[in-house]
Amino acid sequence: MLTSTVCVAVSAAGLGIALLTAYRRRFLAAARIAAWSLVPVGLVMTGVVDWLAGIVFDPTVWAGFGVLALSAVLFLITRTVERRRAGGRRERREAASAGRPGAVAPAASAPSLGPTRTKAPRPAGTKAPAGDAEDFSDIEAILKKHGI
Numbered sequence: 001m002l003t004s005t006v007c008v009a010v011s012a013a014g015l016g017i018a019l020l021t022a023y024r025r026r027f028l029a030a031a032r033i034a035a036w037s038l039v040p041v042g043l044v045m046t047g048v049v050d051w052l053a054g055i056v057f058d059p060t061v062w063a064g065f066g067v068l069a070l071s072a073v074l075f076l077i078t079r080t081v082e083r084r085r086a087g088g089r090r091e092r093r094e095a096a097s098a099g100r101p102g103a104v105a106p107a108a109s110a111p112s113l114g115p116t117r118t119k120a121p122r123p124a125g126t127k128a129p130a131g132d133a134e135d136f137s138d139i140e141a142i143l144k145k146h147g148i
Helices: 002-023 027-046 048-056 059-098 130-135 137-145
Strands: none
Touching (some): 002 027, 002 048
16 A cells, blocks of 8 residues: 555656656657656556565565575585586696597698798898789788778
């Protein structure tokens, strides 16, 4: 009963503010305020407020939330312990596999990309050779096409 009275009072105050806003010729804002003001009355009329009040003030419900929180904490703890143990197993596996011989053909599954050029790093202050300028000719053409 008290919650219903509070909700109706909040709605009445909101509608009063909406009337003042409409008096200032801000009709869109006034309509929005009126819409929000009618929500508490609608919740009271549908019974949602009484249902929520019954949940909030019921000690059994709070005990249920406590049990759910305990369950979540236990899940998190077991997950953390499981990850730590999995990390230990991984280290043991790596240590065990370190003693084994390597693969017969380690590069057999690597994709063939053709011959690659390895470039030695240029000293600072030196110009790029003519071969490197060819690499950027298509980029320069695209930039000139777009006027950049």
